[in-house]
Amino acid sequence: MKNLNKVIISAFLVFTMVSCNGQSAPKEVQKTFSEKFASAADVKWEQEEPNEWEAEFMLNGKEASASFDLAGKWLETEMVVTEKDIAAVAQKAIDAKFAGWEYEKVESIEKPEFSGYEIEMEKSETSVELVVTSSGQLTIEKVTVEDENDDKDKSKDDDQDEEDEDGGE
Numbered sequence: 001m002k003n004l005n006k007v008i009i010s011a012f013l014v015f016t017m018v019s020c021n022g023q024s025a026p027k028e029v030q031k032t033f034s035e036k037f038a039s040a041a042d043v044k045w046e047q048e049e050p051n052e053w054e055a056e057f058m059l060n061g062k063e064a065s066a067s068f069d070l071a072g073k074w075l076e077t078e079m080v081v082t083e084k085d086i087a088a089v090a091q092k093a094i095d096a097k098f099a100g101w102e103y104e105k106v107e108s109i110e111k112p113e114f115s116g117y118e119i120e121m122e123k124s125e126t127s128v129e130l131v132v133t134s135s136g137q138l139t140i141e142k143v144t145v146e147d148e149n150d151d152k153d154k155s156k157d158d159d160q161d162e163e164d165e166d167g168g169e
Helices: 002-019 027-036 088-098 158-167
Strands: 041-049 052-059 062-069 074-081 102-111 114-123 126-133 138-146 151-155
Touching: 027 062, 088 114, 088 126, 088 138
Parallel strands: none
Antiparallel strands: 041 052, 052 062, 062 074, 074 102, 102 114, 114 126, 126 138, 138 151
C-alpha cells in the first residue's frame, strides 16, 4: 500500500511540474516560431488547447503572443501596440464612429485570413470592444455601460436574453 501511495504522489508531482509554466512546445512548433520570430526574446510557452500552443514573448520592445497547431502551423499573432500604430484607413473608420473616445487597449492581430486590430475604447461610463480590419471594416464586438448602482454588461446577445426572460414571466 505504501508503494502505491508513493506511485500516486510521484505521478501527481510529475503532472504538476509539467502543467506549470516552463512547458516546452513540440519541436515543429518551436522550429516554425524561430523562423517566423527570429528576434523574439523572453519566450514562454503554454499549451492553450490539446491541439494548440501559444508563445508569449517580446518582439522589438513590444509584448506579443503567437499560436501554433501541433504540426507547427502558425495560427495567429497578437501584439500590444498604440493608437499611433493603427493603419491610416483603419484609423479613419474608427474616427468616423468614435471621435472623442479614449483608447484603453490596442492589439495588432494577424491570422492567415485576417489582418487588423482588437481595440478597447472608453467614453464617460461606456466602453466598447472593436475589431477593425487593416482595410477599415469595423465591427463592434461588445458594449459595456457602467451604472451608478451596478455594472451592466451589454453584448450582442444580452438584449435577446433579456427579452426571453421578460416573456417567460
